[in-house]
Amino acid sequence: MKLKDYSILILLILTWSISYAQSYQISGTVSDNITGTAIENVAIYDKNAGQLAITDINGKYRFETTQKELTLIWFSYEYVVLEESLTINNDIIKNVQLQQLGEELTAIELTVRKEKLFQLERLKDVEGTSIYAGKKTEVVLIENSTANLAANNARQIFNQVAGLNIYQNDDAGLQLNIGGRGLDPNRTANFNTRQNGYDISADVLGYPESYYAPPAEGLQSIQVIRGAASLQYGTQFGGLVNFVMKEPHQSKPLELITRNTIGSNGLYTNFTSLSGTSGKWSYYTFFNYKKGDGFRPNSQFESKNIYAHVGYQFNDQTKVTGEITYLNYLAQQAGGLNDRQFEENPFQSNRERNWFEVDWFLYNLKFSHDFTEDTKFTFNAFGLQAQRNALGFRT
Structure with a gap:
C-alpha cells in the first residue's frame, strides 16, 4: 500500500472518530402548565445515569450528551414527575410544562417521592476530574435517609447499599467499620476513605485504617465505588468511600442550624452549623459534640468534631477552597466476653x-x-496530623 493510501485511511479513521464522539446539546425551558411561569430548581435526570442539569431562576436548563437514545425525567417536589424518551440526531430545544400536584401530600407520600429520587442517583462516568466508567457505584443521599443521623448509625445509613459487611462496636458512630465483597470491615481498612475527594485515613498504602468518620448531619451524600483502581484512588480491594460534605448556602449570607439530641444511656449530641455566601466568598462550618455512657458499664465516651470550609469564586471557571477538620474523642472500652459470660x-x-x-x-x-x-483541571494539596492511643490504664 502506498503512502498516499495510508494518509487517506488515517484521515477516514480520524473523521469516523470525530463523528462517533460527537456530542449534542439539549436545552429548553420548564414552565407551569396553567400559569406559564418559569419553574426554578427542577432537576433533569437521565433515568440510567443520574442527574444531568437543574433549571435556573428563569426555568432554563442545558446539558450535552453523546447518546442517541435518552429517557429524561423532570422532577420537582411541587409538580407531577414527567418522564419522556428522546431520539437524538442533532441539537434539541425541549420545552416542557409540568402539572401542579392537585392534592396535599402527607409526610408518607413525600417520603415515597424521595425514595423514587434516590433510586435515580448514580455517579456518571465522569464526575469533575474523576473517572468512574465501568465501576459499580452507589450514592447515599443523606437528605433522603431515614437513618438516625445524630447517632451516625451505619447499619441505617448504608441500608440500601447491597453487599456491605458492617461492624458496630460503639454507641454513637465514632468508628465506621464497613467492608465490601466479603472483606473484613474492621476500621474500613479495605476501602479507601475520603472526604470531599481527599484521603482521611492514616496511611493509604501502609496503614489504611480509618479512625475518623464524618458526622452524618454534616454530609450531603456518601459515594461508594466498588473495586480497586490503583492510582486513581488507592489499591484497596474494596474500593472507595467518599464522604461529600454539605455545601455553603447559595442565597443567604448567614444560615444557622442547631440540633440537640438526647437518648438512652446518657446520650447527648449537639450539631451546630453556620453557612452562607457573600459576593465571591462562601463558607460552611460545624461543631459536633457527643457524649454518653454506653449500654454496658465502662463504655462511656466523649467526642468533639470541628469542620470549616471557605471558598472563593474568581469567576465561573475558577475557584479555590480551603478546609480544616479536627476530631478528638476518648472512649472507654468495656472489654470482650466469652460465650459463657455472654450467656450469663x-x-x-x-x-x-x-x-x-x-x-x-x-x-x-x-x-x-x-x-x-470537556477539559477540567483540579489541584488538591492535603495533609493529616493524627495519632491514636490505646491506653491500658487511666487515672
Missing part, C-alpha cells in the same frame, strides 16, 4: 482500665479551573 449476662463488663483516644487533624487546599466543558 450480655450487659456485663470485666474491664475498667481500657481506653481508646483519637486525635485527628486534616487540612486541604483545592484549586479547580474549567478550560472548557
Whole structure:
C-alpha cells in the first residue's frame, strides 16, 4: 500500500472518530402548565445515569450528551414527575410544562417521592476530574435517609447499599467499620476513605485504617465505588468511600442550624452549623459534640468534631477552597466476653482500665479551573496530623 493510501485511511479513521464522539446539546425551558411561569430548581435526570442539569431562576436548563437514545425525567417536589424518551440526531430545544400536584401530600407520600429520587442517583462516568466508567457505584443521599443521623448509625445509613459487611462496636458512630465483597470491615481498612475527594485515613498504602468518620448531619451524600483502581484512588480491594460534605448556602449570607439530641444511656449530641455566601466568598462550618455512657458499664465516651470550609469564586471557571477538620474523642472500652459470660449476662463488663483516644487533624487546599466543558483541571494539596492511643490504664 502506498503512502498516499495510508494518509487517506488515517484521515477516514480520524473523521469516523470525530463523528462517533460527537456530542449534542439539549436545552429548553420548564414552565407551569396553567400559569406559564418559569419553574426554578427542577432537576433533569437521565433515568440510567443520574442527574444531568437543574433549571435556573428563569426555568432554563442545558446539558450535552453523546447518546442517541435518552429517557429524561423532570422532577420537582411541587409538580407531577414527567418522564419522556428522546431520539437524538442533532441539537434539541425541549420545552416542557409540568402539572401542579392537585392534592396535599402527607409526610408518607413525600417520603415515597424521595425514595423514587434516590433510586435515580448514580455517579456518571465522569464526575469533575474523576473517572468512574465501568465501576459499580452507589450514592447515599443523606437528605433522603431515614437513618438516625445524630447517632451516625451505619447499619441505617448504608441500608440500601447491597453487599456491605458492617461492624458496630460503639454507641454513637465514632468508628465506621464497613467492608465490601466479603472483606473484613474492621476500621474500613479495605476501602479507601475520603472526604470531599481527599484521603482521611492514616496511611493509604501502609496503614489504611480509618479512625475518623464524618458526622452524618454534616454530609450531603456518601459515594461508594466498588473495586480497586490503583492510582486513581488507592489499591484497596474494596474500593472507595467518599464522604461529600454539605455545601455553603447559595442565597443567604448567614444560615444557622442547631440540633440537640438526647437518648438512652446518657446520650447527648449537639450539631451546630453556620453557612452562607457573600459576593465571591462562601463558607460552611460545624461543631459536633457527643457524649454518653454506653449500654454496658465502662463504655462511656466523649467526642468533639470541628469542620470549616471557605471558598472563593474568581469567576465561573475558577475557584479555590480551603478546609480544616479536627476530631478528638476518648472512649472507654468495656472489654470482650466469652460465650459463657455472654450467656450469663450480655450487659456485663470485666474491664475498667481500657481506653481508646483519637486525635485527628486534616487540612486541604483545592484549586479547580474549567478550560472548557470537556477539559477540567483540579489541584488538591492535603495533609493529616493524627495519632491514636490505646491506653491500658487511666487515672
